[in-house]
Amino acid sequence: MNAESDERGKVAPTVTTAPATGDVTEEVTVEPPLGSRAPEFIKARRTLHISWQVGVFVVGLAVVAAGAAMLVLPGPGWVVIFGGMAIWATEFVWAQLVLRWTKRKVTEAAHRALDPKVRRRNLILTTVGLVIMAALIGVYLWKYGFAMPWSI
Incomplete structure (x- = not known):
């Protein structure tokens, strides 16, 4: 039931710039493995694991839908949408990859801004x-x- 991916076990390099000197250095950070973070007793039973995934998907969908509504209504829309993505990322590899990509892009933008x-x-x-x-x-x-x- 574990989803395989090309990015499983990869090490992501992080490029940083020293503010005083402007020197570019590369740090290597180890990201956690992709896949389900459900408890082992749930992953051991296929029916229970699928039920768990459906529950996680429904809760994440409700949070993402609330965030989408907050884009036009008062509220922190993008924060709530990323919170829903984080809920999905506890169970689904595709959401973990989206969050890793987003985190990488935000970090790059922050370094560029400095x-x-x-x-x-x-x-x-x-x-x-x-x-x-x-x-x-x-x-x-x-x-x-x-x-x-x-x-x-």
């Missing part, structure tokens, strides 16, 4: 945006004046 050139560019863009916003607010106030929307 790159001094990228940080400098982001600071310049933010400053330019704030100056433009201040100019627009100044023009609006010059033309229409400052009026409170309520009476005091």
Whole structure:
């Protein structure tokens, strides 16, 4: 009942950049094996294991559906969707692979954001945006004046 995958037992390299020097180093992290994380007594009985998988799928589906609803309603939609994916990842290899890919991409984006050139560019863009916003607010106030929307 264990699902096999090409990524089972692989070691994932992690590339890091030293903030002070900018040197790129490569660290090797060992990821846990793919497959079901159900207790052994459940995996030992096929019917019980399939029932367990159905239950995990239904609970994960409910959480992902709630997260999808929160994308248009108030609430932390993406956080809840990834929580549902984490529930699925306790049992299904495909969800484990999706979460590993997502974690890898988020880590890469975080490392890129810490790159001094990228940080400098982001600071310049933010400053330019704030100056433009201040100019627009100044023009609006010059033309229409400052009026409170309520009476005091």
